[in-house]
Amino acid sequence: MVKYGLFLGCNIPFKAPDIEQSMRKVFPPLGVEPVDMVGASCCPAWGTAPSFDKGTWCALSCRNMAIAEELGVNIMTGCNSCFGILSEAKHFMHDPEVAEEAHELLAKAGRTYTGSADVYHITHVLHRDIGTEKIAAAVKFRQDGLTVAVQAGCHVLWPTDAMAIKEENPFFPHMLKDLVEATGASAPHYSRIEACCGMGGMRTTSVDKSMKILAAKLRSMKEEINPDLIVTGCSSCYMQFDQSQEQLRASGEIDFTIPVLYYTQFLALAMGFDPAQVAAISAMDRSALIAEIQNPARAVQEV
Amino acid sequence: MSITLTKEKITATVKIITEYGGTGIFKCVQCGACSAVCPSIKAGFPVLCRLLIKKLLIGQLEEIIEEPSSWACQACCRCSEVCPQGVKPQEVVFAFRRFQANELAISTASTTSLIDLHATGHAAHTTTYRELRAGVGLPEQPPTTVSDAKGLQEVQTILENCLMGELGFY
């Protein structure tokens, strides 16, 4: 079984542990073993060290990557921000000035970074290492007939020069679409597929402005493909979609809501795992959707 | 009021931005491709990408130190992806943000996450996570710095010895 260091970040273990549980559930049956990165910290988030000092950013990121190096594994992250932060830090370590500061701080913390561990997003591992055929074969409930709006999230798309795996065309991504369609669901293109959800620094700075971006994205989904659910590859996008739609409806910006799942939650449900473990925490009520995903009529007949 | 341009201000501003990591600033030809795709400009934060670079290139630095736009940058880097001149506008935005941060022109939200990062190793920390985790069948503590004293000690060592340590957040 291929081993990957499971980099949790902050939001997933503290705010959405059902996502963590879904990752821990889906990977082993697909031949990938998530390994705990004991002592890992925040990646560090964009608003912290990266907003103060590049060297400190790289030192904290490299400390996390050094944990994977010691375990002899590559890293997979569920959070797009973590993926972006770690990938870029790895990229910046080619700058001698930044690297010098980072190595000095790491030495004080008693860690060494060599750059031997690659950084992947979980969708990369699912798409490249596992592949859609294996995923399709592992699905216990076929999702044919469901229409999904996919949201890959910005940090797996750009900047391509810092990434180990890239979309063929990052402006028209298809990896998450392929992964969703492996379950039998359809994930048609919608015009704002690559657009930002408004989470992150934008929301911290102004919730109202962040909502404008989200509303435009939701309307594009609703009007163009009328999806049954949204599936995200990013835990931050997931939180934005889950927590903000009600607010938008209350203010009259939209007259609909669309339930949302993180990809491994969707896959875990389709693989038959217990919703109470893998899709238990949400602001929006999505019980009807979950029941539909695990509708006995969808069950794959054992041959 | 007109803006007065001086060589000294322009030189000093470009130097500060370059030192904070915005090394591509001089390559900018002000084409605007970055601004065309910036989600935060769409949302209504105008002083990002092209306009921020323009202001910096004419020596406006102290004048815009309280500007909130830079903190709305999502770091999505789509600007850098479409820039035809290799400016990497996102790195200029972050360089300006670093200038603001080191001058303590930051929000309370940022301060809170910095304090959390030092105290727990996590910037987005909560107090209710144990129940949530137990509820979905996970151990109450994740295997991160919150449950690993050695790891937390390492993070604190880095934070206390770096330049940020001098700003007095923790």
Place this chain on the structure above:
Amino acid sequence: MGKIGVYVCHCGTNIAGVINIEALRQYAETLDDVTVARKDLFMCSDSGQEQIRRDIREGLVDRVVVAACTPRTHEAIFRSVCESAGLNKYLFEMANIRDQDSWVHSHDPEGATEKAKLVLASAVGKARWLQPLDDKFVEVTDAALVIGGGVSGCFAALELANMGHKTYLVEKDPSIGGVMAMLDKTFPTNDCSACILTPVMVDVAAHPNIELLTYSEVEHLEGFIGNFTVTVRRKQAYVDWQACTGCGDCAAACPAKADDEFNLGLNQRRAAYIQFPQAVPKKAVIDMNACINCAGRKIGTAPKINAKTGEPVLAPCEKACKAGAINRSLPRDAGGELLRLNVGSVVVAAGFRVMDKHNFPAYAPQSPNVISALQLERLISATGPTGGALLRPSDGGKCKTITFVSCVGSRDERHHTYCSGICCMYMIKQARLLKEKYPDLNIYMHFIDVRAGGKEYDEYYTGARRLGINIMRGKVGGLQTIPGDRLRVLAYDIDQLESVEIETDLVVLATAIEQPESSQKLARTLGLQLCGSGFFRELHPKLGPVETASRGIYIAGCCQGPKDIPYSVSQAKAAAAAAAVPLAQGRVRIDATLSEVDKELCSGCGICEPLCPYHAITRVERGGRKYAEINIAQCKGCGVCTAACPSDAIALHGCRDEQILAQIAALTA
């Protein structure tokens, strides 16, 4: 030993701004054999030249050293000054104290002055050993070759032919006309491209001095100015062009299809086809990559016999051809035929291509409604796939809104850093033509800035604004595809400081002009250099714009750099004039600074022969022994043979041992 005159040039402030001219002049006076040391603000000016002449005539000097800019531009000037005063021009030497000193050491005036002294001492040291030499002459073949049959090549050929020189025009496509033949109308006068170009193409074909070789490519070139031998491959057309009348019946009968290159893939042509309706020559070719060998009629095989009628079963193209130009029974060499041409000079007008939209992932290249500006030319041309109607490629539907995106691949360090020069103008032209034809059409144009710096160009641009065409400053950042094969343009209005979204039916990308990969091969074949940007390098960006480092080979049109039609035609005529000079002179002068073999010393070992990069050396046998002989017309004076000769039998005039040793001695003193 001689009497050496040293002349130090200020070159305005170019040299004097860094180097202490008076100190250098005084230093010159201390050097052996220097009889005169003078300075001048501009040594190459009338007064400066006259001073040198006067000193020669008065017998003060019999060797001349000028310390100045660079021999690259000024050696010939000062040599002729010497010559005009009665001094052998090879008794002149130049010290390069500008390009190789003041310009590169501007931060260090003292160091630069010291270096100038060394460089000058070295030149003076060499001057003491200079010897008078005589120029050589070779006879010239009175014929020219023009490579490329676009508008530049056509005009270069016509000019040469009109001056009375036999001219071969080689074009890779079946017809001449190039990209201009694909255009609808031309800026800034909106005259129809075909209307003004077709008569020129006909003139070319009809000219008694022009031999047109289309569907042909230059494979090999050897020789030198005045005497080039060129190998041209005539591609196999599988149609007897002597018999072909250009009726097009074969194309009408042919069932096999391929993308129509002339319409840039917007539609399909047949495997048997005539390139375009106004083709010159108007001859059919069969594209064997697309041909499906109907009725099993592979080339060079006997036809099957119809069992009932006893008649041979012919392919549709054969059957359709009333002129009998298509006979698939005849064996034909797929490689075509090789021709050898002898010419005295060559004009390269190999043209350009526009970048493909698939290089630009942000601009939705997968959408059929994103097209290049050249495709739009075909779309609005009366001879194009829609007969000139602006219809969306996705469904043939009408367009209500069209968007133009400038600088796609130009001014972009990921692709080409240069400005393609013509995009602003042709986009404005396209927008104006469309607005005149479809007044209700909503047109948006996005520019970084509008570059309209040509005669009557800016008036043409401001006219577009008056027509109600929306012009916005700000480069487009991306496109989104919306249902119905429409597009959303992600733009930014620099003047409003606002991001802008526009939903549109058709997006036109002004993709960059660039050189195809094949130009690298052509450059190797011809021995030409390419610039970093991929275009052919001219001899001098200002003073030698049509000449190349290879004497006798000239360049014109977009293969030299992006340019519009007026500029291309001007350059073509200039290149033709330059290419006609050796032909008109009948013989060409060869610099005397060449290698020469001392037959007495040469052992005939042959070491030098394969080393010569210009194939100038052959071994000949005379009087029972072998020795090396150098063809002076091919020798470039590089000195490789001189350095390699174990018998010291080869002298390089102008760089003889004693001259070089004197330079080294001065530099190391």
